[in-house]
Amino acid sequence: MPKLALVRNPNSLRNRANRDGFRQRASDALGDFFVEADAPEDLAAILREFARREVGLLAIDGGDGTIHKILTALPDAFGGQPPQIAILPSGNTNLVASDVGCRKPGAETLMRLVDVASGVEPAKHIRKRASLDVHWPDNANPPARGMFLGAAAFTRGIDFAHGRRYVKSVTHHSAVAGAIFASVAKAYSGRAEWFAGDPMTIAPFVNGVPRSNARTNNRFIFLATTLHRMSFGLWPFWGTLDAPIRYVDVDAHPKRLLGALFSVLRGRAPDWLREASDYHSGSADTILLELNHRFVLDGETFEPGPSGKVELRSGRVLDFVAV
Secondary structure, eight states, X not given: OOEEEEEEOTTSGGGTTOGGGHHHHHHHXXXXXXXXXXXXXXXXXXXXXXXHTTEEEEEEEEOHHHHHHHHHHXXXXXXXXXXXXXXXXXXXXXXXXXXHTOOOOSHHHHHHHHHHXXXXXXXXXXXXXXXXXXXXXXXXXXXXXXXXXXXXXXXXXXXXXXXXXXXXXXXXXXXHHHHHXXXXXXXXXXXXXXXXXXXXXXXXXXXXXXXXXXXXXXXXXXXXXXXXXXXXXXXXXXXXXXXXXEXXXXXXXXXXXXXXXXXXXXXXXXXXXXXXXXXXXXXXXXXXXXXXXXXXETTEEEOOOTTOEEEEEEEEEEEEEEO
8 A cells, every 4th residue: 555645835825724733633643754944945855755765646735836846856856756646625726736636725634634544444546647847948046847837918917916815815716817807907907018928839749740830929828728727617728638738829910809819618628619719728848949038837936047948858757646
């Protein structure tokens, strides 16, 4: 049976109050296989120790930001044999947990994971997802791994959302949805720079073959993910979905933006949207980006580096366990 370990982010939204005596119950059940940490350097050392002790099921108690930090550190710790992952969604955004079916935080979920690890009961299901790996060809940053990336108006929307007091207390996916809504609202409220977009070159590939010609122009918004669904029925992707990375890029000054938003809110892409010249969506296993502005990976903001070149790759496929 797999050894179970738990990494808990004590600063995650739902973890600050230590509800249902979680710390004590986790310590009683797991001993020193239960740790609390948030700093990347601490997480790296913790994961190396868990790998040495042959942990096979890693529970993450936090949100998308915590998952991003752990996924980034996982290859150096575990090499080519990562553990299965279970999520106790306690963060400000929990897109990953929602997609893979891990919807309930707290001690009850932890106790069920203990039973799964000991063979007392089976997992509800195991879902496979690839990580979204970000590489800087100029080595401006070490590789980062996550599952949801946004740029252009999405970055501005995240900045706007995190500058508002409400985002400190919302749960689940409101920050991501709010960033998309804010992008559209700000554009229509007379913020010309939002509609004007940001210069970007996008080149998607599948198995080394270009999926389409590289496109260079200003983008209103760019999104990419290895998730299979988002919350609230929101799904702004369409086209050929035969590769792990789903992406959408929208040209600056897009026509019928409110109509497009209404469609993707219902998870639909009508014929007019698929045929529009200023909306593009599909899938790839590699996407080459060239940009001169910040982008957001699972809530963390990154600079593109001196060359402006960033490479998105579909990473290792991971097993996510739900109970």
